[in-house]
Amino acid sequence: EETGKSGYDHFMLKEIHEQPRSLRQCLRERVSELGGTVDLDVDVAPDGVQFVACGTSYHAAFCGVSLFHEAGIPAQAFLASEYATSPPPVDGDLVVGVTQSGETADTLNALREAERRGAETLAVTNVVGSTVSRECDQTLYIRAGPEIGVAATKTFSSQVLALALLVLSQTGASRQDVAALRDLPGNVQQVLDESNAEEIAQAYHGSDAYFFIGRGLHYPVSLEGALKFKEISYEHAEGFAAGELKHGPLALVTENTPVFAAVTGDGELARKTIGNVKEVEARGAPVVVVTDGRNDAARYADHVLEVPTSDERTAAILANVQLQLVAYHAADLLDRSIDKPRNLAKSVTVE
Numbered sequence: 001e002e003t004g005k006s007g008y009d010h011f012m013l014k015e016i017h018e019q020p021r022s023l024r025q026c027l028r029e030r031v032s033e034l035g036g037t038v039d040l041d042v043d044v045a046p047d048g049v050q051f052v053a054c055g056t057s058y059h060a061a062f063c064g065v066s067l068f069h070e071a072g073i074p075a076q077a078f079l080a081s082e083y084a085t086s087p088p089p090v091d092g093d094l095v096v097g098v099t100q101s102g103e104t105a106d107t108l109n110a111l112r113e114a115e116r117r118g119a120e121t122l123a124v125t126n127v128v129g130s131t132v133s134r135e136c137d138q139t140l141y142i143r144a145g146p147e148i149g150v151a152a153t154k155t156f157s158s159q160v161l162a163l164a165l166l167v168l169s170q171t172g173a174s175r176q177d178v179a180a181l182r183d184l185p186g187n188v189q190q191v192l193d194e195s196n197a198e199e200i201a202q203a204y205h206g207s208d209a210y211f212f213i214g215r216g217l218h219y220p221v222s223l224e225g226a227l228k229f230k231e232i233s234y235e236h237a238e239g240f241a242a243g244e245l246k247h248g249p250l251a252l253v254t255e256n257t258p259v260f261a262a263v264t265g266d267g268e269l270a271r272k273t274i275g276n277v278k279e280v281e282a283r284g285a286p287v288v289v290v291t292d293g294r295n296d297a298a299r300y301a302d303h304v305l306e307v308p309t310s311d312e313r314t315a316a317i318l319a320n321v322q323l324q325l326v327a328y329h330a331a332d333l334l335d336r337s338i339d340k341p342r343n344l345a346k347s348v349t350v351e
């Protein structure tokens with residue numbers, strides 16, 4: 001097993017570092033630089049999309065909702081275990097199961113339910129020949145390569161990228177889209193090379209709880225940042241929509257609860273998230289912002305995790321890589337069983 005780690009202390013860290021390569025694999029021969037087309041070998045033209053997924057894959061699906069919505073295609077994401085009591089798909093809806101392993105019982109059952117309801121199904125998975133790929137009408141592979149660490153890292157990034165490609169396969173890709181995709185693996189490499197996440201994990205070691213906030217795509221990124229943190233550090237971590245803080249969670253915020261805020265770009269969402277950052281700062285909470293420097297969020301922060309300037313879609317992936325590193329180093333400081341956290345399994349084949 002040691003040799004499989006290629007010199008890294010844990011598979012999780014190795015897999016975090018594999019992301020530039022796995023993202024390149026996901027893109028390979030799918031994007032035409034000249035024609036502005038994205039060809040994924042799947043034949044779909046949905047009027048609407050319903051995602052079903054669990055855990056980290058649900059967070060990727062949640063990113064997919066924003067990506068489809070931006071492109072004018074209505075989309076919803078459901079926790080697979082709640083799908084039986086969710087609104088049924090309507091005519092023209094594509095039901096997309098997002099699952100790394102392709103074997104998660106909750107997700108497989110939700111897709112079977114969708115088929116019973118007459119919907120067309122698409123699997124977005126990492127594992128060739130997995131049950132989901134055999135049962136769904138069509139499959140889009142994320143091509144991330146094997147993931148051993150129980151906590152999903154590179155597969156989340158590749159799922160989000162694959163869903164972004166799925167959107168572009170419907171709408172066509174502008175020159176700017178193609179450039180953003182082309183730059184993504186290099187930008188992730190830059191984050192990996194320059195990240196100060198270890199220093200931040202050290203600075204906040206021993207805190208009461210860890211909160212993650214964001215808006216738009218940074219909302220699911222915040223949920224994922226918190227999930228990663230709790231899975232492997234066993235510390236209390238929660239992700240919130242930044243605007244929801246004032247409706248309850250703010251009561252938990254103290255000088256002993258660092259708040260991580262993902263704020264990229266210079267638009268309305270960034271402006272509003274900065275407002276929320278000021279709210280927690282006023283309550284004495286330490287603030288860490290993940291930012292591309294296109295806004296003044298850093299002015300209100302105790303620490304900054306930088307990401308290169310990019311398109312907002314790819315910024316979500318970059319911000320998440322920083323949060324993966326924070327979770328990893330926090331868990332490592334606590335000497336946790338990072339690759340095999342207690343009570344968790346890589347793939348859960350029971351409901």
Ligand code: G6P
Pocket residue numbers: 054055056057098099100101102103104107150151152344345346347348
């Ligand atoms: C388990 C794993 C999670 C994963 C979830 C969904 O709970 O511990 O890391 O996100 O299953 O797995 P899937 O293979 O369907 O993506």
